[in-house]
Amino acid sequence: METITIQIFQADVYAEVAKATDYTGSKLIDGDENARDRILAADDDLAELGRFWxxxxxxTNExxxxxxxxxxxKQITDTPALIDPILPPVEPVQPFNPDIAVQSVAIPPAISGALSKPGYEAVIEVSKSFDKTLTASVQSTLxxxxxxxxxxxxxxFANKGEAKDYFMQASEMLETAERLLYSRRKPTRPND
Known part of the structure; x- marks a missing residue:
C-alpha cells in the first residue's frame, strides 16, 4: 500500500463560502431587503463556520x-511554487529620488520560510495501482x-430553501472523492 496526502486550507474554503453566500444573498431580492446581510457568511460568523468545518x-474521516x-x-506549511531566486530588481515607482530609492528582490520560500496556515490534512492509504495523477482531483473534490x-x-439557519441542495451536492462530492480513491491505473504489459 502507498499513501497520498490531501490538504485543504481553511481560509480558502471560507473565502469560497463567503463568495457563494454573498452571491445567493444578492440574488434573493424578492421583497427581502435584508437578504444579503442575513445570508452572507462574514468574518463575524467564523466561530460558527469553524464548527461546520x-x-x-x-x-470526511468517517x-x-x-x-x-x-x-x-492542523497548521499546514503552504509551499507555493518556488520563485527563481535570481530576479531583476523591482523598478522604483516614479518620481525617482536616488537618495531614498530601494531595490527589492523576491526571496524564494525556501529562504524566507514557507507560510503556515490552518487546514485539513489527510494521509490516505491507497492501492499500489492507484493512479497518483488523480490525487489533485481527489483534493479538489474534497x-x-x-x-x-x-x-x-x-x-x-440563513436560507433554508437552498440548504437541501447544498447537502445533496456535498454528499455527491464525498462519494466522487471515494470513487476516485478506488480508481486504478490500467495494467501495463511488460515489454519482453
Missing part, C-alpha cells in the same frame, strides 16, 4: 475510515465537499 472533517491513516485540522457542506449547514 469540524463537522465536515468528521464526516467516510474514509477504512483507508485513512490520519485526518485532522475541497468542493467542504465548501458545499459548510454552505449547507449555514443555510440551515
Amino acid at each position: 469540524e463537522e465536515s472533517v468528521l464526516a 467516510n474514509f475510515k477504512e483507508m485513512l491513516v490520519s485526518g485532522k485540522t 475541497r468542493s465537499f467542504f465548501i458545499a457542506s459548510i454552505i449547507g449547514q449555514w443555510f440551515k
